[in-house]
Amino acid sequence: MYNEDEYLMLSGLQHFMFCRRQWALIHIEQQWEDNYRTVDGQIMHRNVHDETFHEKRGDVIITRAMAVSSSELGLSGECDVVEFHKDSKGVEIFGFDGNYSVTPIEYKRGSPKETLTDAVQLAAQAMCLEEMLCCNIPFGYLFYGETRRRRIIDLDAELRQQVKKAAEEMHELYRRSYTPKVRRSRSCNACSLKNICLPSLYNNKSAEDYVRKMLRGE
Numbered sequence: 543m544y545n546e547d548e549y550l551m552l553s554g555l556q557h558f559m560f561c562r563r564q565w566a567l568i569h570i571e572q573q574w575e576d577n578y579r580t581v582d583g584q585i586m587h588r589n590v591h592d593e594t595f596h597e598k599r600g601d602v603i604i605t606r607a608m609a610v611s612s613s614e615l616g617l618s619g620e621c622d623v624v625e626f627h628k629d630s631k632g633v634e635i636f637g638f639d640g641n642y643s644v645t646p647i648e649y650k651r652g653s654p655k656e657t658l659t660d661a662v663q664l665a666a667q668a669m670c671l672e673e674m675l676c677c678n679i680p681f682g683y684l685f686y687g688e689t690r691r692r693r694i695i696d697l698d699a700e701l702r703q704q705v706k707k708a709a710e711e712m713h714e715l716y717r718r719s720y721t722p723k724v725r726r727s728r729s730c731n732a733c734s735l736k737n738i739c740l741p742s743l744y745n746n747k748s749a750e751d752y753v754r755k756m757l758r759g760e
């Protein structure tokens with residue numbers, strides 16, 4: 543169990559799953575560099591978050607930018623959209639009649655990825671909602687800007703375990719204030735921090751070697 547002052551940003555999970563070093567540069571060292579991907583993503587999220595806080599459409603309540611947190615995971619953040627569908631097996635929602643099932647929806651630019659990065663972030667949101675509302679959330683959706691479609695995500699035990707493991711590792715690195723070393727991968731090409739991270743520098747044997755080579759004009 544974590545205290546509120548220990549909570550880390552839930553949205554950091556996507557950075558952490560993409561690259562641990564990227565997460566540490568942003569969330570431990572507070573470095574940031576806007577590029578097309580991050581700016582575009584922010585605009586899309588702003589559009590989701592700018593609308594009315596919640597609305598009711600028939601038996602469905604739609605809530606935007608709902609604040610969520612989990613003392614078990616030590617994470618806090620926002621859900622882009624949470625839908626509450628009238629369901630006799632669901633939970634009571636303050637201010638509304640009846641019971642409702644709970645479904646988080648996370649908006650992403652681009653198209654569905656092969657990695658579990660987006661699914662892990664969605665699962666973390668669901669786990670926060672479960673802790674806050676004392677409910678079970680078996681699935682959620684990822685909505686992609688390019689395809690303009692929702693993709694259903696089964697929030698199974700394996701995915702939940704990935705969330706727990708990532709949250710634990712994030713807290714451990716944060717506590718030690720440790721930024722992992724560069725591990726070059728295909729992710730580096732699409733990384734918004736590649737100019738800060740300087741993966742080509744770390745490709746050399748050491749920083750000292752690099753500087754020596756630079757001085758020799760190699």
Ligand code: SF4
Pocket residue numbers: 560561562563564567723724725726727729730731733734735736739740741
């Ligand atoms: S450039 Fe590569 S190693 Fe560096 S933060 Fe980005 S993904 Fe991670």
